[in-house]
Amino acid sequence: MQKKVENVTYKQSRQRVRILELLRSTTEHPTADWLYARLKKEFPRLSLGTVYRNLTILNDQGLIKKIHYGSTFDRFEANITPHHHLICEECGAIIDFIMPNYDEIIASAGKLTDFTVRSHKIEFFGICANCKEKSIAQ
Ligand SMILES: [Zn+2]
Numbered sequence: 001m002q003k004k005v006e007n008v009t010y011k012q013s014r015q016r017v018r019i020l021e022l023l024r025s026t027t028e029h030p031t032a033d034w035l036y037a038r039l040k041k042e043f044p045r046l047s048l049g050t051v052y053r054n055l056t057i058l059n060d061q062g063l064i065k066k067i068h069y070g071s072t073f074d075r076f077e078a079n080i081t082p083h084h085h086l087i088c089e090e091c092g093a094i095i096d097f098i099m100p101n102y103d104e105i106i107a108s109a110g111k112l113t114d115f116t117v118r119s120h121k122i123e124f125f126g127i128c129a130n131c132k133e134k135s136i137a138q
């Protein structure tokens with residue numbers, strides 16, 4: 001009988017299930033801190049390190065996506081379908097946005113270079129609808 005390799009077989013973790021549920025319940029692209037603050041009440045012995053570890057596992061399993069902004073600024077989302085982001089320069093909101101020509105961008109980049117393009121990341125910066133409304137109201 002073959003012995004199971006510990007770090008390949010992920011133990012079902014209640015905390016990890018809740019992290020995934022929380023991420024699926026929001027479109028806000030939260031940070032690990034945001035998740036930690038919410039789960040701390042449910043799991044008093046939870047540490048931020050455990051949240052990060054579980055996020056890494058979920059990311060490796062392809063269940064969530066990590067948006068790299070540099071360690072503590074990294075944001076996470078459960079929307080794993082290809083999409084772009086609109087980023088508000090006022091409030092920092094990250095809003096999902098699907099460009100109709102998503103695949104074309106990859107194809108044309110591949111044609112222009114000898115690079116095998118597998119994915120791409122485009123972020124649009126500006127002012128979100130909420131902030132625009134606020135500035136009009138003032
Ligand atoms: Zn905004």
Ligand SMILES: [Zn+2]
Pocket residue numbers: 029077079083084085095096
């Ligand atoms: Zn997103």
